[in-house]
Amino acid sequence: MPRSVRRPTLTPLPGEGDLGLVDALAQLSFAVQATLGRVSAAHDLSMVQARLLGILRDRSPTIKELARFLQLDKSSVSGLVDRTQRRGLVERVASALDGRSVQVTLTAAGRELVDRATAFFEVEIEELVADLSAAQRVRLSSIASLVVVADARQRGIDVLAVEPARMQETTAR
Numbered sequence: 001m002p003r004s005v006r007r008p009t010l011t012p013l014p015g016e017g018d019l020g021l022v023d024a025l026a027q028l029s030f031a032v033q034a035t036l037g038r039v040s041a042a043h044d045l046s047m048v049q050a051r052l053l054g055i056l057r058d059r060s061p062t063i064k065e066l067a068r069f070l071q072l073d074k075s076s077v078s079g080l081v082d083r084t085q086r087r088g089l090v091e092r093v094a095s096a097l098d099g100r101s102v103q104v105t106l107t108a109a110g111r112e113l114v115d116r117a118t119a120f121f122e123v124e125i126e127e128l129v130a131d132l133s134a135a136q137r138v139r140l141s142s143i144a145s146l147v148v149v150a151d152a153r154q155r156g157i158d159v160l161a162v163e164p165a166r167m168q169e170t171t172a173r
């Protein structure tokens with residue numbers, strides 16, 4: 001949904017428009033979650049299914065790893081994977097590293113849905129940050145990345161680890 005009229009870039013004076021760290025992050029979280037909710041609904045997904053598919057864009061984790069990513073218990077994740085598998089969006093495959101374990105991966109239909117939903121989400125997020133300058137967007141991305149990576153590290157998750165095949169797909173785009 002590109003804009004036809006461009007609003008001026010926000011450049012508040014020091015102390016002007018600052019909600020404070022807690023309120024600003026909470027309000028930003030609400031805005032992003034609302035955006036994710038709209039994208040999920042537009043693609044007939046629950047928000048947790050959208051999160052699952054988002055995780056599977058660049059990795060094939062085990063159920064246990066998915067539970068850590070999603071901050072849910074293993075039985076809840078197993079049910080989530082079952083429901084999503086019935087829709088033909090994911091599949092369980094035997095782990096090459098541990099024969100007792102299975103990994104969850106996207107099917108071709110799941111990949112296509114993820115690509116469509118991601119494009120839609122990117123448009124919505126672009127709208128959300130439309131008033132930021134390019135430099136402000138870069139700063140926001142850098143700071144948000146630091147916070148997300150630190151949180152993931154505390155939970156034992158390597159958010160930057162990407163499967164080599166997926167990394168090539170991502171860099172080829």
